[in-house]
Amino acid sequence: MEEKLITRLAEIVGDEYISLSPFERIKSALDPFPYDLSPEVLPFCTVLPGSKEEISEIMKLANELKVPVFVRGSGTVLTGASRPHEPGIVLLTRRLNRFWILEDHGYFEAEPGLRCAEMADELQKRGCFLPMWPGSKVVASLGGLVNNNTSAHTIDACAGKPGDYILGLEVVLPTGEIIETGTKGLRRIAGMDLSKFFIGGDGLLGIVTKIRMRLVPLFKVAYGIAVFDRLEPLAKGVQRMYLEKAPPPLFMEFMAKDVAEIAYRVKEMEPPPGPIVFFVGIGGDEEEARKKMERVMDAFRKEGPIEARQITDLEEWAKLWSAREVIASYLMDATGGKIVVAEVVSNLPQLAQCMREAEDFSQGLSVLSELHNYLFGHIGALTMHPTFFVPPEWPEDKRRQAVKECFQREAELNVKYGTCGGEWGQFGKRTPFFIKRYGETAYNLVRQIKRVFDPNNILNPGILEGKR
């Protein structure tokens, strides 16, 4: 079967776009988890199709031969969704990296292999903003971001999800048919919009081959920062921002005291005396941005901060922002370990309590509790990242246990607070959470939907089943 598969794949994509090299197959199956690849999951081959038609042919062939297809952009997802659990075809989307900015239509179109930062840079040149801002934006693919519908570092209450800007898609179905969804106008569909199955579809229902998104004009910004003596009043300040109906900022990040100390030291700044929260107000002009930022600041001022002020020194802001953006790397450098990170999301009324639990995240866990918890996150979106660094001397099984415990505790907390992750997708390592949170009926519904789109379970199997 394998020989037939390879021969026919080569006929579809051309000899130079299929690789049987063990090294390519290994790297195409690795992801950010801190343990090595198991030889038994090694893919048969890696293919780099150059068009939707080729992808369509690949899917038809895979269905005929009953071989799984694992689609990958840059493989940066943190839930295991990009690490295959059984041999199959790895389909890399990077060759599909063209884009078209159609200003007279009010939208742009892009292919899934284009990287987030590549698209954002091009849009910025034309005075537009790409409403997707993951920490991995220099490599994260647009296809991956749309499949996860991730708002990443931006605050949902201000900017929404990428899906809120998507006008339409072109999709190759798991069985190989090609469909178009949505509109070429600027008004999104009312009623049934098939786009919604693929936007945030966790890569289960189709391969997105073109994305059409509304152009978002760039805006003016104003920056603010507040320093507290503890995390609790900081959390209460965020609650107050929502309760007092202050305009939610585009970004609002926090760092616990020890994390902020490391970040400030790296940037050669005097460390703050406690945890910090900093944020970006936006507006049509500078005055509007400043006013909106000030309304958020007022909320924090009522919670007794050590300091709360607008940042007007762009250099100070750049240092602070870049320190936060790459804080994980500073911590990896400082600890010498590999990252294991959770995404704890609170509801609004219990934010302070949830933050305490995020601080005590590893309590009672057999392996993770051996490690220090570095806490930071997108607090404007009520999101916290308890973060740990696995030391090199830990054996493979202990590293796997650390990841397992991390997702287990994340699930417990997100179930407890009635929330869910807003950044990394719903399945993979999170399938047990999904079942616990939404129940067997909901889970079975997703399985039935998957069967409708993908009767042979060819596309990205193992994600929904939680085998990743």
Next chain:
Amino acid sequence: MPVDEAKYSEEALVKSVENNIFKCWNCNFCYSTCPINQSMIPYMVHGPSGITQSIYYAIKWDLFSKREELTHILYSCTTCNSCTITCKEMSAGVEVLKIIEEGRKLLVDKMIGPAPSQRGALKSLQSNGNPYAQPGEDRFKWLKGEVKWVPEEQVDFILFVGCTPSYDATINKMAKAIISIFKKAGIDFGIMRGEVCCGSPALRMGDPFLFEDLKGKNTENILMSGAKKVITISPHCYNTLVHDYELPDGVEVLHYTQFLEDLLRRGLIKPKPKEAKVTYHDPCYLTKHNDVWEAPRQVLTAIPGLELVEMPHSKKYSLCCGGGGGRMWLEVEEKEKIERIRLHEALETGAGVLVVACPWCYTMLNNAILDMGKEDKITIMDVAQILDSVA
């Protein structure tokens, strides 16, 4: 100096790879600045952590029987160092290039690497002291006795000419321009009669023992000369002398652009005006390995009337020319050659002159100009040629 063989043993190299790769979490951020990931088919092995994971899994799963694949993967890298910088600035701070270079040493140790086309260069380094299969005694044939020779004469400064300016007729203009400027400025300098290759190609291609041999010969000559400064033409020689030689504290190594900048600052050269719009291509071994980008720009902007325009990728974030890391002797299959990608950037600036500061960048980009038939749009000159034309 005796070579520390234990440092290059298989065991030591394996350990070094394993220790350094641990922090790599496959975030793949390094792909965003890697030139070969732009120029080659975008397979995962055509990017920094694809290369490092390949050597790691070759060790872990004993895949060294895949000789051709491993050689292809390990030697396609230009060693520009963008990956290490990106990882340091944005991710885990992995010494990415170090792993690649240790991997190459491991392949040489196992008699797998380098690529067959590169072996001739190493052989020639051994027998001729240059990688170009040229007789060692012809190195300075072009000089015709117009300079002081070291060690016969004691001098303040040594000009370390290097192999490409000595043997390549086009690049030789760089050496001649530098010597011309030195003479105009009244600099007391000499050239080492016994100069051999600095050893960079050997080191970059994974043969540390050959490197140590060449290093020993040059070190002895430098010490005999009594010179306090060694000025190199190639950034590759500069990098090697600074980081891989163990010269005493009293001997300073400078790239020629740094020395020219000093001459201008001291008023020993007074450039005449020149109306030209130029763009400057940063060599990786000056910028990404040594943080040197101001000196060459200061030389250029010291020329009245000369307008310097920057390409989108410049200074520490410059784009490689594709010539480093032993690729001068390797034909790599690329969808678009790295040097052409770079030349496109230069052409888009509208500059009439593309200024370089490295013999290999000169060769690569000059070839791109000729291959693409852009001679009427842009000409190539090095920093010294420009300054000499107005000095």
